Amino acid sequence: MSVFVNGKEIVISTGKNTILSLIESYELNPKLVIVERNKEIIEKDNYKSTILKQGDHIEIVHFVGGG
Amino acid sequence: MTVIDRYSRQELFQPIGKLGQQNIRNSHALVIGAGALGTAIAESLTRAGIGKLTIVDRDYVEWSNLQRQQLYSEADARDRIPKAVAAKKRLYDINSDVEVVSQVMDVSIEEIEQLIIDVDIILDATDNFDTRLLINDISQKANIPWIYGACVGSYGLSLTIIPGETPCLQCLLDTIPLGGMTCDTAGIISPAVQIVVAHQVTEAIKLLTGNQSSLRGSLLSFDLWLNQSSSIAVDKMKKEDCPSCGNIPSYPFLDKAHSTKTAVLCGRNTVQIRPGKNTTLNLEKLALGLKPLGQVSKNDYLLSLTTGEHRLVFFTDGRVLVHGTKDITEAKKLYHQFVG
Structure with missing residues (x-):
């Protein structure tokens, strides 16, 4: 299955098909990201239970401190 | 060309015009931090003809700053000149019409309460979330918009926060990120700084010239090296029970118990x-x-x-x-x- 992350198509392996596993695959802290799926923001509490579907458009923005 | 022509190209830009230029001239911007973001923001606003600019920083210039902190020279690094002092000198050379106030200080509760007096907009150029959450609270309390900006590596992001309208930084954050998370390992390239600054300054100019309807209205991020960008409409994330901008705000970061x-x-x-x-x-x-x-x-x-x-x-x-x-x-x- 494949989804679009920040505009780029990526392949998701079976068993790694939640929002949480996607965030973790980018080595990001789930508490410091905002995630949108198909134009809808996903609540942080639902990262683990939200299952990705073929062709989903995911936007991930993570907070950093530098400046 | 004469001095009169100084802002002609900016005035020719229709959404600004002569009236907008006058608005910029009558504005006071507070830039907190005079590192990569702060120097670029300050230079841009100074060239744009802002009336008054206050720039604050706790640090002094070092050689490793010169790759991206655009107001500083080798002499500043050699003599370890405080950043706010070196920035003011360079800004005066660029536009002597702008009233630049420089403050060598670490911004905490007492300082920020003084710094925001008569300020129209706050630009975040800090490198840590302690100060950002302080800015976030004072922005709500004093009803002053602020523009978050941050970058690391080839990545950057920005968000415009308007009290009473948009969600605040506290609404979007579940936890306080630790300051030194990635800077040590990831470094920073100067173009990433410039993109963040371009967004921050453009939003600031929209706000100062009464072009609120043109504000971006989203949390924006990009990675120049990975050729990615992202934009999320966060307006629905405003929380009624937010301690900073909710119905009964407590401004937790203006509480001394939180000061670092x-x-x-x-x-x-x-x-x-x-x-x-x-x-x-x-x-x-x-x-x-x-x-x-x-x-x-x-x-x-x-x-x-x-x-x-x-x-x-x-x-x-x-x-x-x-x-x-x-x-x-x-x-x-x-x-x-x-x-x-």
């Missing part, structure tokens, strides 16, 4: 120690006392002591930067060893 006395500086292998109450250090006297302990050098603003693998830099306001460690306890030990 020590901080690990982003990417610097350095700990800052700040005395609890306002103090003044007599650098002359201190220099005499420290001479037997190591190599001492000093200018009008600070004193530097090199001892073993550490270097301690003392500022007149009592702050000390302990270089050569990320360990707060070790830094405190050295601090107490030398200032008692």
